[in-house]
Amino acid sequence: MKKVFFCGGSHRRIKDFPKEAKDSAGHQLWLVQQGFDPLDWRPMASIGAGVKEIRVHEPHEHRVVYVAKFGDAVYVLHAFEKKTQSTPKKDIEIARAAYAEIQAKRRQRD
Secondary structure, rough: OOOOOOEOOOOHHHHHOOOHHHHHHHHHHHHHHHOOOOOOOEEEOOOOOOEEEEEOOOOOOOOEEEOOOOEEEEEEEEEEEEEOOOOOOOHHHHHHHHHHHHHHHHHOOO
């Protein structure tokens, strides 16, 4: 099973989701840890290679952006409540910055 690492404030943000959304996000992250796809997701190539967005619809829209392409871990880049159809630029930039930081740390380690 892959270990989950939360970037920035993503863990706190998920904890602040309403109970139904928090439970659903947790279950879907558990599926990812096991090597499966989440129940509802889409690729987020605009953030980076291998980045996906978990879509949670209860009680309203929430998103968890993660990358699991590295063999040893799942990195949760960002989590947020979605209020419009398009993903706000601010949320994309937060996830991009977290992804860039992970890539830099992995390059240093290798």
